Amino acid sequence: xxxxxxxxxxxxxxxxxxxxxxxxxxxxxxxxxxxxxxxxxxxxxxxxxxxxxxxxxxxxxxxxxxxxxxxxxxxxxxxxxxxxxxxxxxxxxxxxxxxxxxxxxxxxxxxxxxxxxxxxxxxxxxxxxxxxxxxxxxxxxxxxxxxxxxxxxxxxxxxxxxxxxxxxxxxxxxxxxxxxxxxxxxxxxxxxxxxxxxxxxxxxxxxxxxxxxxxxxxxxxxxxxxxxxxxxxxxxxxxxxxxxxxxxxxxxx
Numbered sequence: 001x002x003x004x005x006x007x008x009x010x011x012x013x014x015x016x017x018x019x020x021x022x023x024x025x026x027x028x029x030x031x032x033x034x035x036x037x038x039x040x041x042x043x044x045x046x047x048x049x050x051x052x053x054x055x056x057x058x059x060x061x062x063x064x065x066x067x068x069x070x071x072x073x074x075x076x077x078x079x080x081x082x083x084x085x086x087x088x089x090x091x092x093x094x095x096x097x098x099x100x101x102x103x104x105x106x107x108x109x110x111x112x113x114x115x116x117x118x119x120x121x122x123x124x125x126x127x128x129x130x131x132x133x134x135x136x137x138x139x140x141x142x143x144x145x146x147x148x149x150x151x152x153x154x155x156x157x158x159x160x161x162x163x164x165x166x167x168x169x170x171x172x173x174x175x176x177x178x179x180x181x182x183x184x185x186x187x188x189x190x191x192x193x194x195x196x197x198x199x200x201x202x203x204x205x206x207x208x209x210x211x212x213x214x215x216x217x218x219x220x221x222x223x224x225x226x227x228x229x230x231x232x233x234x235x236x237x238x239x240x241x242x243x244x245x246x247x248x249x250x251x252x253x
Contacts, residue, residue: 019135019138019139019142020047021043021046021047021048021135022047022048022049024048024049024069024070024138025048025049025050025051025066025068025069025070026043026048026049026050026051026068026069026070026071026072026134027050027051027052027053027059027062027063027068027070027071027072028040028043028050028051028052028053028072029052029053029054029055029056029059029071029072029073029074029077029082029085030052030054030072030073030074030077030100031054031055031074031076031077031078032074033054035074035100036052036054038127039072039127039130040052042127042130042131043131043134046131048134051066051068054077055077055078055079055080056073056077056079056080056081056082056084056085057079057080059071059073059080059085060080060085060088060089063089067093067095068095069095069096069138069141070095070096070097070098070134070137070138070141071089071095071096071097071098072097072098072100072130072134073085073086073097073098073099073100073117074099074100075099075100075101075102076102082099082100083115086099086115086116086117087115090115090116094116094178094179094180094181096118096137096138096141096180096181097116097117097118097119098117098118098119098120098121098130098133098134098137099117099119099120099121100120100121100123100125101120101121101122101123102122102123116180116225118137118180118181118182119133119137119182119208119218120218121133136208137181140181140182140185141181153165153166156188156191156192158191158194158239158250159239160172160173160234161191161239163184163187163188163191165184165188168181168184170184170187172230172233172234172237173233173234175233175234177229177230177233178229179226179229182207182208182222183222183225183226183229185206185207186203186206186207186219186222186223186226187226187240187250188206189202189203189206189207190203190240190248190249190250191250193250194249194250194251194252195249195250195251195252196249197243197246197247197248197249198247198248198249199246199247200219200220200247202247203219203247203248204218204219207219207222223240223242223248226240227240238251239251
């Protein structure tokens with residue numbers, strides 16, 4: 001009897017990180033049927049539940065009825081592209097999003113991150129890399145939603161800033177600031193040690209883990225979006241400082 005890829009790998013459904021893929025649904029949105037087929041097969045072999053959509057309009061309708069735990073979106077699609085779909089989704093949801101981009105779409109990558117995507121992968125891409133990025137985002141999302149356990153991580157207070165890592169809550173001057181998982185982890189890394197400079201490599205490790213590499217532009221884009229979100233609450237917000245050629249720091253209160 002023929003066995004599936006998942007059956008051939010006894011750790012496929014659980015890995016070594018405690019994540020249980022069969023509890024998560026992934027939505028793939030791409031107009032390339034070959035990508036939808038190959039990626040969905042790879043994710044299903046890992047144990048994930050997968051739904052596929054051929055364009056943004058179809059995905060928006062489907063996700064409004066049955067939300068997913070994570071989205072993988074192509075940028076260039078007919079009818080409704082990934083940018084427009086992300087914008088529509090971000091009106092009501094902070095679901096983790098990974099963009100699929102082509103090498104000539106660097107501007108789109110930056111815009112997508114500023115709009116609230118959590119990550120991007122350039123085509124052609126390694127399916128193993130995509131799976132690792134998906135697992136990393138889901139692990140962080142799981143941690144951010146877990147209830148506070150005895151001895152769990154305490155809220156961080158820095159002047160007008162309140163961060164509650166256990167519940168993924170952020171407030172500035174008692175007003176909520178809605179952050180993606182990646183934005184939250186970057187802010188947390190900075191706020192934990194006010195006045196201390198974090199270079200981009202340190203912020204990459206805090207937000208993505210030591211085994212996943214993203215370029216400097218990705219961190220810069222997340223920082224810009226963080227500032228924008230805080231300025232929507234308080235136009236005078238200036239706590240995240242840039243030290244050109246060095247990195248970023250959270251100002252001492």
